[in-house]
Amino acid sequence: MRRSRRLLAAIAAAGALVLTGCTIPGFLQSEPERSEPTGESVDAELEPFYSQVLEWQSCDDFQCTTVTAPLDWDDPSAGETELALIRQTARGGDRIGSLLVNPGGPGGSGYDFIAESIDFAVGPELQQRYHVVGFDPRGVGRSTPVQCFDAARMDEYLFGIPEAERGTDAWIAEVGAAAQEFGAACAEGTGELLGNVDTVSAARDLDLLRAVLGDDELHFLGYSYGTFLGATYAGLYPDRVGRLVLDGAIDPSASNDEVTQAQAIGFEKALRAYLADCLTGSDCPFSGTVDDAADEVARLLASVEQSPIRGSDGRYLGADSLVTAIIFPLYSAESWSYLSEMFESVMFGEADTALAFADLYYGRESGGTYRDNSTEAFRAVNCLDYTYDADVSSMRESAAELAEAAPIIGPYFGYGDIGCAAWPYQSESERAAISAEGAAPILVIGTTGDPATPYQWAVALAEQLDSGVLVSYEGEGHTAYRKSNACIDATVESFLLDGTVPEADPQC
Structure with missing residues (x-):
């Protein structure tokens, strides 16, 4: 992230x-x-x-x-x-x-x-x-700047819902094709700078x-x-x-896999810290113990994974966008009350608040434009700074480790190698102290x-x-x-x- x-x-x-x-x-x-x-x-x-x-x-x-x-x-x-x-x-x-x-x-x-x-x-x-x-x-x-998609295509890239089931061969092919299309657009729009x-x-x-x-x-x-x-x-x-x-x-x-796992664990710990704090208040949308509340978050993610919620602007809130919406306020404890409001809205079948949080994360404006190219640059730099493994069996093994290490967040952090495995320019350096x-x-x-x-x-x-x-x-x-x-x-x-x-x- x-x-x-x-x-x-x-x-x-x-x-x-x-x-x-x-x-x-x-x-x-x-x-x-x-x-x-x-x-x-x-x-x-x-x-x-x-x-x-x-x-x-x-x-x-x-x-x-x-x-x-x-x-x-x-x-x-x-x-x-x-x-x-x-x-x-x-x-x-x-x-x-x-x-x-x-x-x-x-x-x-x-x-x-x-x-x-x-x-x-x-x-x-x-x-x-x-x-x-x-x-x-x-x-x-x-x-x-790195230049890739226009706003409409960026919306589809970031918020589109894959048709296949997560982790299947069909899903990997679908996500991989989207990543390859994005990389090709970046190469065309940016030129030789993309490799530098x-x-x-x-x-x-x-x-x-x-x-x-x-x-x-x-x-x-x-x-x-x-x-x-x-x-x-x-x-x-x-x-x-x-x-x-x-x-x-x-x-x-730290390697790409090590970074991803550490962040998945870190955000899950922050989520549980939020839940512990939330349960002490009167306006918390959760009840019971921290484990009970964590299970409810996991069920909520599984629910929108199976049945995405349509927002008022026509976009759909799926599990990936909801994870982004959860993560965004976890960057600061002062934002936890807003996270409670977002969770409650999704529980009632409303997607707009969560989509607004994801929009803030991606720099998306209310009119559907993007205020900057931070998402494109983020991908371009990381694709050159780390090495990636395109082997599907290796990705599945890493995804299983993520899900075990962080049962709530981890399942949606897996298969990150797909985004850079077919990038137009490949990393030529290994991470080192x-x-x-x-x-x-x-x-x-x-x-x-x-x-x-x-x-x-x-x-x-x-x-x-x-x-x-x-x-x-x-x-x-x-x-x-x-x-x-x-x-x-x-x-x-x-x-x-x-x-x-x-x-x-x-x-x-």
Whole structure:
């Protein structure tokens, strides 16, 4: 499933949270409006890219610009791609440098994250000392994008109900044909960029951004998938690591199957935590014990699997869309009351609330359009970042393991290899631990109840990194910084502002 900090901001925009904010209306950006590159020595074929002078334009209360990067970092003469940047210049004096922020995904727009939710992304003290920079990684949003289906075909791809029974040969063929059609459309709409949106290429872009912004070291705040981007950067350029904070960490060594199983278990644990909380209240749509309520959720999923519910716009709510609707509010405990409302509506045969939650997850607007290409980019990056097994017997074995490990959620997480097994471009790298020997200290934050990036991934990443420093948050939800925990906020900001490294895990 998608792992994006911006999902939380989307919930906030929908009214389920009140944590997000925007820059003060009418705030005037400070000078300069040009960024001079560091002027460092690079290979001759990269010099035109690293010597770019950025001209910043006014974009409402922010500044924005575009950076040109090699289409293929292994062959810089093969073409170019564009990267979109937005920044809020430092509000105070004694500036440290630029702080680049990635909200996760892959496929999340850092540009929109900063433009729409800067106070949710970065605390006020950091805004005083840093130019806060949001960027769309290659293939995402305002950068040269991955382009696949139009809105109508995307609706069918995401919400269409397969005719065959889940897991049968006919179902696998049906889902595989849809995935192949989607991949072919992405290849046609995107061109050669589709084979170059992997995270290693994005990390090389990150070094280019550092240089053209004029910083000798990279200061970076990465959420969720952004932790993998930041760790990949540290592995490639350990001597250029400044102050890196990786919140909601991903284990770089975990395989696709391991990631899927850990997330299925994580979301199931979060679901049971929600049910335990729900059963203590008077408005809970469930009754009995947590196990009783969990069984009811499983029956509800099985029911819409067999008999999808028609929404008012003609789309049908099947089990896959209902799982997405359940997962979306589980990213934050503050959203659990909305999950209760959604469950109750489905119990009464109404699909619109659940479809609206799935729409928020996919960035689908009420009129049937999609606000961004995050779904396309998510698939394109993951298809290059992991390896996949097209063998049906292997997929069935993995699906059975998922169903056993997470009996409610797991049955609908299986067969994920289908989506990338026939992708136009195949991964050429294996997942591996990242040590980044020689890098400056790197903060790795893990939340004990995080369903999307389980806590053990943060432990693993902190152990892998030669200079990793684990910071634990005892709580629920996805990511920890700027989530109303003073201990986490103080630890992160002391590190980014003063370079203060915790002597031991503060266990916030």
